[in-house]
Amino acid sequence: MRTKHLVNRLTLGVLAVAFIRCGGGPDTKNGPPGAIGGPPSTEQPSDQASTANLITPADITLGDIDKSMVEKGRATYDVKCQACHSTGPNRVVGPGWKGVTERRKPEWIMNMMLNIDVMLETDPEAQKGLEECLVRMPNQGLSKEEGREVLEFMRTL
Ligand code: HEC
Numbered sequence: 001m002r003t004k005h006l007v008n009r010l011t012l013g014v015l016a017v018a019f020i021r022c023g024g025g026p027d028t029k030n031g032p033p034g035a036i037g038g039p040p041s042t043e044q045p046s047d048q049a050s051t052a053n054l055i056t057p058a059d060i061t062l063g064d065i066d067k068s069m070v071e072k073g074r075a076t077y078d079v080k081c082q083a084c085h086s087t088g089p090n091r092v093v094g095p096g097w098k099g100v101t102e103r104r105k106p107e108w109i110m111n112m113m114l115n116i117d118v119m120l121e122t123d124p125e126a127q128k129g130l131e132e133c134l135v136r137m138p139n140q141g142l143s144k145e146e147g148r149e150v151l152e153f154m155r156t157l
Pocket residue numbers: 076077080081082083084085093094095100103104109112113120125126127128129130131133134135136137138140142150
């Protein structure tokens with residue numbers, strides 16, 4: 001049972017990677033649209049590709065560290081992020097978070113938390129991270145507020 005789950009997960013992961021690599025549609029050159037075995041005749045724009053919901057610098061205000069937000073962010077980290085991220089410099093599955101707010105812009109970090117699918121489709125740095133870690137970061141379903149709290153926690157690392 002467990003093995004089957006693992007296999008399913010791996011398959012999903014491979015499919016996800018293949019999807020990204022193939023995203024954008026150069027495949028359509030391989031055959032006439034609509035032909036049997038060819039690509040579908042109508043381009044279905046992926047709704048995940050929309051960058052409209054991305055967090056911008058104007059969405060984030062950073063003041064003095066807010067301790068209650070840090071605690072909430074830490075709690076979210078413990079439950080949803082710890083399996084793959086250390087708070088130190090070392091990679092577990094994803095990169096360690098030490099100094100992450102110095103390496104990355106706050107809106108970029110927020111978008112990795114809240115809009116990972118769009119980021120993996122459109123952002124070269126996110127794509128590089130995927131290539132290095134070989135794992136697609138799953139969407140953890142955080143609210144904007146939860147994401148902001150995790151960002152506050154990251155600022156203390
Ligand atoms: C199943 C493993 C997994 C879980 C769980 C996970 N991540 Fe990730 N995360 C990754 C991987 C793999 C990467 C690198 C992928 C990339 O950059 O495209 C990553 C990258 C990131 C980055 C970019 C870091 C950098 O320095 O480039 C941030 C920020 C991040 N994750 C936040 C979170 C938050 C917040 C949570 C919890 C709410 C979380 N992650 C949960 C696997 C995970």
